[in-house]
Amino acid sequence: MVNKQTMHTEEDIWRILENVCDPEVPVLTIQDLGIIRKIKMQDSHSIEITITPTYSGCPAMNTISTQIRMELAAHGFTHITILEELSPAWTTDWMTEKGKEKLSAFGITPPQYTTKNNPREWDAIIPCPRCYSTKTELISQFGSTACKALYKCLDCLEPFDYFKCH
Ligand SMILES: [Zn+2]
Known part of the structure; x- marks a missing residue:
């Protein structure tokens, strides 16, 4: 055998x-x-x-x-x-497009910028993953986990997580 x-x-x-x-x-x-x-x-x-x-x-x-x-x-x-392997450090830029689409579908707004071109993320417009409204406000820089921030949509009034650039 x-x-x-x-x-x-x-x-x-x-x-x-x-x-x-x-x-x-x-x-x-x-x-x-x-x-x-x-x-x-x-x-x-x-x-x-x-x-x-x-x-x-x-x-x-x-x-x-x-x-x-x-x-x-x-x-x-x-x-x-x-x-x-700690260097180079992981960044959200390594997240695949497919991954970002899945995040959106899950109700989490994916990282909106690459880490290179946006050091001023908090001034940026973070769209609502549900109604795509750009009228949103930051509630807390820390959402359900440290990697996410908590936002609220001013149109559909739903709170949502934003996966922060890193
Ligand atoms: Zn909304």
Whole structure:
């Protein structure tokens, strides 16, 4: 009997990791966030994943690492190394367009600017994700989590989260 162990391709791994979501914004996968930097497969059991944490000290990162391990373990990997690459630091610019669309659909306004061209985010117009009104006001720079700010729409009167540029 030949115990044939299927060798995963790097493409397979990217697909497997699509199952790992941001615990704070469950509609976003870690790929939407753009935090996976490198995938290095030694053999069908050993793998090394390099990630760049989103917000330093964000408790969600531990959950994400655990989920990556669980997904890979479920696909036969027994030696899983997760490395953190802190430089260059993650920015919301790395978020994919697909990720931004998902955020909107979830009722969170995605980052409106790239970090390079907008240091004055608080003066900017942040549209309502529900009615797209641009008449909105900042209620708190910290929403349900530190990465979001809380806004209120002056047209539909609903409060909403804004995923801050970072
Ligand atoms: Zn609105």
